[in-house]
Amino acid sequence: MARPKFVAGNWKMYTDLAGAKSLAAAVAKEVGSSSKVQVAVCPPAPWLTAVADAVKGSAVVVGAQNCHFEKEGAFTGELAPQMVLGAGCKYVLIGHSERRHGLGETDDLLNKKARAALAAGLHVIFCIGELLAERESNHTESVLDRQISFGLADVPPEQMANLVIAYEPVWAIGTGKVATPEQAQAAHAFVRGKIVEMFGEKVASELLIQYGGSVKPDNAVTILHQPDVDGALVGGASLKADSFLAIVKAAG
Numbered sequence: 001m002a003r004p005k006f007v008a009g010n011w012k013m014y015t016d017l018a019g020a021k022s023l024a025a026a027v028a029k030e031v032g033s034s035s036k037v038q039v040a041v042c043p044p045a046p047w048l049t050a051v052a053d054a055v056k057g058s059a060v061v062v063g064a065q066n067c068h069f070e071k072e073g074a075f076t077g078e079l080a081p082q083m084v085l086g087a088g089c090k091y092v093l094i095g096h097s098e099r100r101h102g103l104g105e106t107d108d109l110l111n112k113k114a115r116a117a118l119a120a121g122l123h124v125i126f127c128i129g130e131l132l133a134e135r136e137s138n139h140t141e142s143v144l145d146r147q148i149s150f151g152l153a154d155v156p157p158e159q160m161a162n163l164v165i166a167y168e169p170v171w172a173i174g175t176g177k178v179a180t181p182e183q184a185q186a187a188h189a190f191v192r193g194k195i196v197e198m199f200g201e202k203v204a205s206e207l208l209i210q211y212g213g214s215v216k217p218d219n220a221v222t223i224l225h226q227p228d229v230d231g232a233l234v235g236g237a238s239l240k241a242d243s244f245l246a247i248v249k250a251a252g
C-alpha cells in the first residue's frame with residue numbers, strides 16, 4: 001500500500017500571537033476538512049492552544065517543537081508530553097538539529113523524550129541528520145545509524161506507527177543549500193534499511209520519512225517524489241501560507 005505524504009511546518013522561534021493565528025487560519029482554510037496530504041504546523045509553545053483553535057474543523061494538526069521526558073516535576077521551562085497533548089497537539093518534534101547541536105541534546109536524552117512522548121499518546125517526528133563535515137568525511141551513514149540505533153532503542157514496535165522520521169542534513173537547514181534528490185533518496189533508503197534491521201519489514205515499509213532542509217516551492221516536487229521520501233519538514237517556507245501551501249500541493 002502506498003504511503004501517504006506528510007508535510008509539516010516548523011515555525012521555530014518565529015511569529016507573534018496574531019501572526020501565528022492568521023498563518024494557521026490561512027493554512028487551515030486552504031487545506032479544508034479533508035486532505036490527501038497530511039499537514040501539520042508546529043508553532044512556538046505559547047501559541048499552541050491558539051493555533052489548535054485556529055485549525056479546528058480542518059485536517060491540519062498541530063505539533064510542539066519539544067517536550068520533556070518526565071510527566072511533571074521541578075523542570076523550569078519544560079513541557080511534559082501530557083501538557084503538549086492537553087494544548088491540542090497530535091505531534092511533537094524530537095531531536096531537531098537546532099536542539100542537538102545548539103542545545104547539546106544527546107542521543108540518550110532524545111531516546112528518553114521519544115519514548116515518553118509515544119507512551120503519552122503523542123505522535124513523534126524524530127529528526128536526524130549529519131553535519132557538513134560528517135558528510136564530507138563520508139560519515140553520513142554511520143551518523144544516521146548511531147542517531148537511529150540509540151535514539152529509537154527500546155521503542156515498542158507497536159508504537160512505531162506513531163513515529164515519523166525527518167531526515168534533515170544539517171548543512172541544508174536554513175542555508176538555501178538543498179540536498180539533491182539523489183542524496184535525499186540515498187539517505188532515506190539507508191534509514192528505511194536501518195528500520196528493517198531494528199523493527200522488521202512491515203514497520204519499515206509503513207514508516208513515513210520526511211526530508212527537511214531548504215525545501216521551497218520550486219524544489220519540492222522532485223524531492224518529494226523520490227521513492228523513499230514521504231513528505232517534508234519545512235522551516236523558513238512554512239512561515240508564509242502561500243509557500244507552505246505550494247509545498248503541500250507539490251506533495252499531492
Ligand SMILES: O=C[C@H](O)COP(=O)(O)O
Pocket residue numbers: 010096168172173174175176212213214215233234235236237
Ligand atoms: O525543521 C525544519 C528544518 O530545520 C528546515 O528548515 P529550513 O526549511 O528553513 O531549511
